[in-house]
Amino acid sequence: MATALQRFGRSFILISKRQFSNSSTSCEKKIAQQSGKSLNLYSAINQALHIALETDPRAYVFGEDVSFGGVFRCTTGLADRFGKNRVFNTPLCEQGIVGFGIGLAAMGNRAIAEIQFADYIYPAFDQIVNEAAKFRYRSGNQFNCGGLTIRAPYGAVGHGGHYHSQSPEAFFCHVPGIKVVVPRSPQQAKGLLLSCIRDPNPVVFFEPKWLYRLAVEEVPEHDYMLPLSEAEVIREGSDITLVGWGAQLSIMEQACLDAEKSGISCELIDLKTLIPWDKETVEASVKKTGRLLISHEAPVTGGFGAEISASIVERCFLRLEAPITRICGLDTPFPLVFEPFYMPTKNKILDAIKSTVNY
Amino acid sequence: MLVRTMTILLSIRLSSRKIITHQNFQSKSLGFLGLVNHNSSVSSYSSLFHCKAGSSSSTFMPIGESYPHKPHALLGTLYSFLHYKSTEAQNQLEPQYTHEDKDDQANDFPGGKVSFTSEMTFISETPVKRVPCFRVLDDNGDPITYSNYEQIQQLSKEVAVKMYNNMVTLQMMDTVFYEAQRQGRISFYITTMGEEAINIASAAALSIDDLILPQYREPGILLWRGFTLKEFADQLFGNQADHGKGRQMPVHYGSNKLNYITISSPIATQLPQAVGVAYSLKMDRKDACAVTYFGDGTTSEGDFHAALNFAAVMEVPIIFICRNNGWAISTPTEEQFRSDGIVVKGPAYGMRSIRVDGNDALAVYAAVHTARRMAISEQRPVLIEALTYRVGHHSTSDDSTKYRPVDEIEYWKKSRNPVNRFRRWVEKNGWWNDEDELELRNSVKKQLLQAIQVAERIPKPPLADLFSDVYANLPSNLHEQEKLLRETIKEHPQDYPSDVPM
Ligand SMILES: Cc1ncc(C[n+]2csc(CCOP(=O)(O)OP(=O)(O)O)c2C)c(N)n1
Numbered sequence: 106m107a108t109a110l111q112r113f114g115r116s117f118i119l120i121s122k123r124q125f126s127n128s129s130t131s132c133e134k135k136i137a138q139q140s141g142k143s144l145n146l147y148s149a150i151n152q153a154l155h156i157a158l159e160t161d162p163r164a165y166v167f168g169e170d171v172s173f174g175g176v177f178r179c180t181t182g183l184a185d186r187f188g189k190n191r192v193f194n195t196p197l198c199e200q201g202i203v204g205f206g207i208g209l210a211a212m213g214n215r216a217i218a219e220i221q222f223a224d225y226i227y228p229a230f231d232q233i234v235n236e237a238a239k240f241r242y243r244s245g246n247q248f249n250c251g252g253l254t255i256r257a258p259y260g261a262v263g264h265g266g267h268y269h270s271q272s273p274e275a276f277f278c279h280v281p282g283i284k285v286v287v288p289r290s291p292q293q294a295k296g297l298l299l300s301c302i303r304d305p306n307p308v309v310f311f312e313p314k315w316l317y318r319l320a321v322e323e324v325p326e327h328d329y330m331l332p333l334s335e336a337e338v339i340r341e342g343s344d345i346t347l348v349g350w351g352a353q354l355s356i357m358e359q360a361c362l363d364a365e366k367s368g369i370s371c372e373l374i375d376l377k378t379l380i381p382w383d384k385e386t387v388e389a390s391v392k393k394t395g396r397l398l399i400s401h402e403a404p405v406t407g408g409f410g411a412e413i414s415a416s417i418v419e420r421c422f423l424r425l426e427a428p429i430t431r432i433c434g435l436d437t438p439f440p441l442v443f444e445p446f447y448m449p450t451k452n453k454i455l456d457a458i459k460s461t462v463n464y
Numbered sequence: 465m466l467v468r469t470m471t472i473l474l475s476i477r478l479s480s481r482k483i484i485t486h487q488n489f490q491s492k493s494l495g496f497l498g499l500v501n502h503n504s505s506v507s508s509y510s511s512l513f514h515c516k517a518g519s520s521s522s523t524f525m526p527i528g529e530s531y532p533h534k535p536h537a538l539l540g541t542l543y544s545f546l547h548y549k550s551t552e553a554q555n556q557l558e559p560q561y562t563h564e565d566k567d568d569q570a571n572d573f574p575g576g577k578v579s580f581t582s583e584m585t586f587i588s589e590t591p592v593k594r595v596p597c598f599r600v601l602d603d604n605g606d607p608i609t610y611s612n613y614e615q616i617q618q619l620s621k622e623v624a625v626k627m628y629n630n631m632v633t634l635q636m637m638d639t640v641f642y643e644a645q646r647q648g649r650i651s652f653y654i655t656t657m658g659e660e661a662i663n664i665a666s667a668a669a670l671s672i673d674d675l676i677l678p679q680y681r682e683p684g685i686l687l688w689r690g691f692t693l694k695e696f697a698d699q700l701f702g703n704q705a706d707h708g709k710g711r712q713m714p715v716h717y718g719s720n721k722l723n724y725i726t727i728s729s730p731i732a733t734q735l736p737q738a739v740g741v742a743y744s745l746k747m748d749r750k751d752a753c754a755v756t757y758f759g760d761g762t763t764s765e766g767d768f769h770a771a772l773n774f775a776a777v778m779e780v781p782i783i784f785i786c787r788n789n790g791w792a793i794s795t796p797t798e799e800q801f802r803s804d805g806i807v808v809k810g811p812a813y814g815m816r817s818i819r820v821d822g823n824d825a826l827a828v829y830a831a832v833h834t835a836r837r838m839a840i841s842e843q844r845p846v847l848i849e850a851l852t853y854r855v856g857h858h859s860t861s862d863d864s865t866k867y868r869p870v871d872e873i874e875y876w877k878k879s880r881n882p883v884n885r886f887r888r889w890v891e892k893n894g895w896w897n898d899e900d901e902l903e904l905r906n907s908v909k910k911q912l913l914q915a916i917q918v919a920e921r922i923p924k925p926p927l928a929d930l931f932s933d934v935y936a937n938l939p940s941n942l943h944e945q946e947k948l949l950r951e952t953i954k955e956h957p958q959d960y961p962s963d964v965p966m
Pocket residue numbers: 169197199221225228681729730731758759760761762763787789791792793854858
């Protein structure tokens with residue numbers, strides 16, 4: 106089947122290249138040196154949750170089906186280890202989960218809520234947008250729910266159709282008061298998740314579910330955090346800057362490798378935190394390369410790529426040598442059979458790199 | 465647990481008046497739910513509206529005098545509770561309030577008179593008795609005493625045999641399609657195993673004009689209405705013949721022709737929509753109702769509560785059918801809700817409600833048939849809680865042995881199998897025998913394998929279907945994206961599946 110082939114293609118890419126840490130920043134090199142075990146992404150998340158519960162007696166993990174380990178196994182072993190008062194199933198109600206999490210967090214706890222799929226976060230939209238995001242501001246900082254972290258698996262998996270594939274990050278990036286974070290790999294996931302849990306603001310943490318099992322890399326076993334609102338240049342280059350986050354980065358990296366064969370030097374940036382985002386790193390890169398391509402799975406119109414594009418035009422107008430390009434999902438619902446057509450594929454990105462460089 | 469709570473709710477309204485209950489309970493364990501009585505008379509919750517065994521259906525009316533006039537929605541509910549007949553077993557349902565002030569001191573709050581009491585009594589969260597579960601057939605498929613309902617007496621051989629036939633077909637669909645998923649031929653599947661009676665018997669009791677708003681474990685209604693095995697297979701393979709044009713995951717069936725609104729994965733969203741559908745039927749004075757299905761887990765969503773409240777307030781012809789199968793993926797009902805399940809939520813919203821044995825096809829049939837008549841002739845919502853068990857894994861992405869004992873599954877699969885139970889009854893009527901069984905199973909198997917083979921070879925929907933139907937007409941951004949995509953495909957044909965026609 107087409108979808109099966111597509112799935113295989115993607116896993117092959119991931120397995121063949123594995124980690125981005127070869128070209129990591131010095132901060133991450135330090136982490137990698139403190140050798141760890143080879144872990145996939147869901148196990149890295151699981152480790153982060155173990156550490157979060159271990160290091161803070163006021164941390165709680167809850168959501169639909171989390172007791173038995175969660176439908177993606179991210180919460181495996183937590184209930185056994187920390188007991189059902191701290192790790193528990195909730196009734197099937199996303200608005201309840203987030204509202205409950207806000208209250209728990211407002212009492213000075215770390216509320217780590219799981220939404221089973223990002224596609225099912227919408228019933229909780231009001232609690233996130235009107236409540237979590239404004240809890241601090243509207244009370245004049247008398248109250249806050251900064252201990253709230255909402256984890257949700259997002260993105261394509263090859264056969265998820267409308268409701269097991271969406272990338273809803275842009276909706277949340279339009280909401281002052283919450284942070285939105287998306288990790289690209291197991292090592293990143295662990296360090297970023299711990300930062301989100303311990304950040305004094307409510308955070309929505311989208312996990313690339315395609316990578317749960319497929320992405321494997323060395324993950325240090327100890328407790329470490331990676332900074333929020335700091336983008337990372339994961340591949341240096343001089344001709345064009347590529348910006349992305351989460352699972353899409355592996356596709357973009359493939360495009361960078363292929364472009365290199367045609368003599369184009371690409372700089373690849375992982376944004377990691379979508380709001381508040383690290384404009385400076387992107388700006389510095391675009392000032393160097395003069396060109397920018399942004400790629401995400403979510404539909405192109407109103408996607409977060411539009412915000413990046415607008416900001417960079419404001420800051421780098423005179424340095425740009427070509428229009429900023431967006432290679433994103435189509436403006437359709439996420440389709441099942443047509444998924445390979447919908448996706449921002451490596452070749453779509455590669456073609457756009459070439460035409461931008463030859464503009 | 466909530467029986468008591470409800471009793472007290474009633475008592476507030478009834479003052480010291482007495483209400484009836486049924487005496488023909490037969491205690492039977494329903495396993496995961498704990499002990500629930502089986503009750504052999506169709507009765508809406510509170511037992512105030514009950515259909516006597518053998519009584520003529522046209523006299524299906526609240527016991528006692530009929531309404532003096534069509535009351536206001538809220539008052540209607542109030543009045544309806546005022547009808548009473550006997551004092552039997554009243555102790556169980558008797559109010560806890562022994563001291564109530566005289567009527568003339570009742571407080572005239574907006575919404576009706578409420579009497580005062582000098583007793584500070586909290587309504588109990590624990591009922592003395594659980595709401596009993598209506599059934600017609602015992603585990604051997606023998607009709608139990610009292611249960612000679614008119615609907616069942618009128619059930620013809622033809623309909624009964626079709627029901628059995630469909631239940632077997634549904635069972636075999638599950639076996640064959642599940643296997644196809646395991647072989648990687650389709651990407652996903654959800655079985656209905658254990659819930660064949662709810663599916664088929666409810667469908668049989670409805671009319672084709674009734675609008676169905678399903679969850680995802682109710683393909684039996686489509687089957688009953690004439691959806692062919694090939695149509696099921698077409699959807700599962702997402703081929704050109706799929707009515708949904710290959711856009712949704714397997715099992716997200718839908719058929720405009722068969723009044724079955726296309727399934728959506730997000731839980732509970734269909735419920736308030738069903739109320740809107742029912743309101744339209746009401747405005748158009750149609751001889752039809754809306755029927756919406758959902759699981760036990762789904763009742764935790766806000767949409768469920770919105771829907772029940774809307775339905776009661778809008779007085780619409782709708783039947784809510786909850787398949788309480790004990791599990792929502794890995795979450796058992798004890799972690800989903802407290803009190804006595806779903807049925808007791810109905811009266812809290814002002815809705816007639818009944819609990820039925822979902823593994824008893826005849827009970828489901830009688831209850832849905834009766835509910836439909838009430839819903840349409842009285843323009844009111846009805847809630848049905850069907851107790852059953854999810855025999856299969858949640859879906860092909862799930863392994864339920866991780867969170868529930870294998871013998872529990874086996875018990876429900878073998879000892880409580882709704883298909884076997886119905887078969888015994890059909891056989892005892894002399895309408896079915898082993899030979900028929902063999903012939904049916906052979907023929908369905910052949911049809912299923914053929915449906916799969918044919919559906920698998922049909923090409924995928926054309927690329928244009930990726931862009932159509934996002935809006936009624938193609939907007940310019942999609943027009944542009946389609947053009948660009950076609951150019952990309954020409955450049956990189958190897959990136960795209962060859963079975964999607966350009
Ligand atoms: C809004 C939403 N949240 C979560 C899910 C994931 N999910 C799919 S089915 C399901 C359990 C539903 O259980 P129940 O209503 O009892 O139906 P059953 O599967 O038992 O038939 C869950 C949590 C979903 N589909 N939609």
